[in-house]
Each structure stands twice: as structure tokens, then as C-alpha cells.
Amino acid sequence: MTITIKDVAKKANVSIATVSRILNNKPGYTKETENKVLQVIEELGYHPNGLARGLINKRTHTIGVLVPQISSMLMSGFLTGIEAAAHEYGFSVIVCHTELQGPKTTQYLNVLKEKQVDGIIYTSDLLTEEHYQILKDMGKPLVLLSSESYEFPVPYVKVNDRLAAYSATEYLIKKGHRKIGMISGLKEDSLAGQPRIDGFMQAMRAHQLPIKNEWIVPIGFKFEEGIKGFRQLIKQFPDMTAVFAASDELALGILSAAYQMDIKIPDQLSVIGYDNLEIAAMSIPPLTTVAQPSEKMGKKAAELVFQMMVKKQPVESRIFPHEIIERNSVRTRGK
Structure with missing residues (x-):
């Protein structure tokens, strides 16, 4: 099981931001708090990676996810993977249910802009010119999940x-x-x-x-x-x-x-x-x-968003492999 900054903060009974400041030698905490956090880090065996450290400053620690159908079992798999990656990096996820409605998508994009989210995952919907311009003006890392665009230069995660x-x-x-x-x-x-x-x-x-x-x-x-x-x-x-x-x-x-x-x-x-x-x-x-692999795809989409935050450069799109899972609903016919 991967130990995250969130686990450290919970056990030390401090905020994630406090743990981040201590890890990066920033002011804003007592010596007693520092000793307590460092002791928890040692007990849990927490090892912050370079990407996580690069996500600490000037962030709201939130990413927005636009989904067309919140009740979809496939969306549930995607969101599970996204949340897992966000948890590892001390981020929260804001889920926006668009119902494939253009005006509702526009409304949610404006909400995410007001919330100053650090990145966006746009799921299972065609990216329109209107929505691309809004996202481009926001200037935040954007990844398409179970979608792709030939018209706009946006990285994606999907199967063929x-x-x-x-x-x-x-x-x-x-x-x-x-x-x-x-x-x-x-x-x-x-x-x-x-x-x-x-x-x-x-x-x-x-x-x-x-x-x-x-x-x-x-x-x-x-x-x-x-x-x-x-x-x-x-x-x-x-x-x-x-x-x-x-x-x-x-x-x-x-x-x-x-x-x-x-x-x-x-x-x-x-x-x-x-x-x-x-x-x-x-x-x-x-x-x-x-x-x-919906969970793996969701996790990869979130990881690409985090990579774009740190590296400030484009990332490569990912095509995930598919496979046939054999159970009992198909029988072999004689020739």
C-alpha cells in the first residue's frame, strides 16, 4: 500500500499544507509540530517523490472532472482511478455531471474556473470549439479520457x-x-x-x-x-x-x-x-x-495532468490495450 502525504497529515493531526511546508522548509509551523510530523513520516515510511513535491506551491490542490453520466458504471471505474491518483498527490476531485448538455458543460467550466482548479479531465464527450476556447483561456492542464480530438491539440487516454x-x-x-x-x-x-x-x-x-x-x-x-x-x-x-x-x-x-x-x-x-x-x-x-481497464485509464489521465503541472510541457497520449474476457455467454457452434 502506497503511503501518501494525506496519510501523514491524518496521523499527525495536521493539514496537508502543513506537511508540505515542513517537507519543503517553508515557515508557518512550530518546532513541536515539525518534530511530530517528521516522527510520523519515519513511522509510516513516507517517501515523497519529485512530482508530489513539485505540486505543492501555489495550488488549490483540486482537479475538475467532467462526466456525462454520473450513474454510469464505466464512469465509476474512471473516477475510482482518478481519485486514487489524486489521493497519492494530496489532491481533491470535483466531479461535474454534464449530462452531455452543452450549456451545462459551459456552466460547470465556469464553476471550475472560479474554483481555480489546478487541472481538468474531460471524459467521454466530444470537445467542442466553445468548450476548448474556455479551457484554453483557463490555461490549466487538460486531458481527455475515453475521448480524443483531431481538431484540438489535447492529450488523451483511451482504448482503440x-x-x-x-x-x-x-x-x-x-x-x-x-x-x-x-x-x-x-x-x-x-x-x-x-x-x-x-x-x-x-x-x-x-x-x-x-x-x-x-x-x-x-x-x-x-x-x-x-x-x-x-x-x-x-x-x-x-x-x-x-x-x-x-x-x-x-x-x-x-x-x-x-x-x-x-x-x-x-x-x-x-x-x-x-x-x-x-x-x-x-x-x-x-x-x-x-x-x-477503466480504473487504470482514470489513474493515468490524472497522472498526466499532474505531470503537465510540474513539467509545463505537453505529454504523450496513451492508448490502453483491450482484451477479451471469456465467461459463459458465448458458445462455440459446430462447423
Whole structure:
């Protein structure tokens, strides 16, 4: 377990700022307090790193995170990673729930500006010209998480959505499936909607398998949309043997609708999801899915923000690897 400056402050019963001043030989504390803090540091074995020391002066020790859906299980993973990194460096996190609404995002950006946050993580939403200009004027380190921008020079942390969707589809093909449908995000969603559709179609074409527009239902990523989307897809493609869901919530919606329709998973229909949410292992049957390491991605995004604060120079974007997590929702078909 990593010992942080926050742990030292708590055990010594002083503020994080006091510990920081003592570590950096700044005034503002008694000799008794100094001795107490140094004793706690020795007891806990705390070793402040260079980056942490570089984050001490002239900071509010807060970072802002803009998320589109606070209840999303994927967002929960991202936030867990972000908070873990912030905790290591003695920072707090302000979470702003934008609901993918432009005016609300603008409002929250102005709030973060007033709060004088030290950095911002912009999550799972397309960065617009308006919001980029606000962020640029703030002059704070900015990292995109589960997003990217071809238009603006902003570092990002994400997986390759097109390649991950290709892998999921190819997994079904290698399991002997030829009639495969898809329930996806909206085509207008250039971050995770269309790229995952493209990956699905690319895999089908690479294996010379037929694909029709009605075999893809672009609807969104939520559980309820999975139920609705599956009912539509099964009418349009009744003889499909497998379906690729572009999120685990969609996949769980499919499992629920299939149960209500007395369609047995995976005996009659195989299902693969996307995200590897914690709940994927709890479903019946447990869900086979494409994993993106959400906590690690969130932590890396925060670490890049901290690096930008200290080094005052750009950092490299990071593409995280995906993997197929095999459980029990996909069966192998005979050839």
C-alpha cells in the first residue's frame, strides 16, 4: 500500500499544507509540530517523490472532472482511478455531471474556473470549439479520457474503439458464428458510436461474411436501450446466432429481454459485451466481454495532468490495450 502525504497529515493531526511546508522548509509551523510530523513520516515510511513535491506551491490542490453520466458504471471505474491518483498527490476531485448538455458543460467550466482548479479531465464527450476556447483561456492542464480530438491539440487516454470492436466480432466468428447482429451507440457519436460500428463491419468483411444495415441497431449504451434494441433487432434478424453489444449495459439489457422472450443464452443466442464492468461477472450467465481497464485509464489521465503541472510541457497520449474476457455467454457452434 502506497503511503501518501494525506496519510501523514491524518496521523499527525495536521493539514496537508502543513506537511508540505515542513517537507519543503517553508515557515508557518512550530518546532513541536515539525518534530511530530517528521516522527510520523519515519513511522509510516513516507517517501515523497519529485512530482508530489513539485505540486505543492501555489495550488488549490483540486482537479475538475467532467462526466456525462454520473450513474454510469464505466464512469465509476474512471473516477475510482482518478481519485486514487489524486489521493497519492494530496489532491481533491470535483466531479461535474454534464449530462452531455452543452450549456451545462459551459456552466460547470465556469464553476471550475472560479474554483481555480489546478487541472481538468474531460471524459467521454466530444470537445467542442466553445468548450476548448474556455479551457484554453483557463490555461490549466487538460486531458481527455475515453475521448480524443483531431481538431484540438489535447492529450488523451483511451482504448482503440474500432480495433476493440473488431476483436469482439472476430471472437464470435472464430467461435463458429456467421449470422451476427450488433446493438450499438448512435452513429452520430464519433467517439464510441460509429467507431465500434466500423470495427464490427470491418471484421465481418474481413471474413467475407454478409452484413446488412438492418442487422445493426444504433440506439445508445444504456441497459433500457439494450432491451429495446434487442426486441427490434430480433424482429429484423430472427435467425442470428450471436450479437455484439457495444457496452456491457446494452448486453445486460439483451440478457434481460432474451429471458423475457424465453431465448436461452448461450444455447440459442451468444452475446458479447464491451467494457468489462464489475457487474458483467454477476449476470446470468456471466458475460463474455471486451475489457477496457477503466480504473487504470482514470489513474493515468490524472497522472498526466499532474505531470503537465510540474513539467509545463505537453505529454504523450496513451492508448490502453483491450482484451477479451471469456465467461459463459458465448458458445462455440459446430462447423
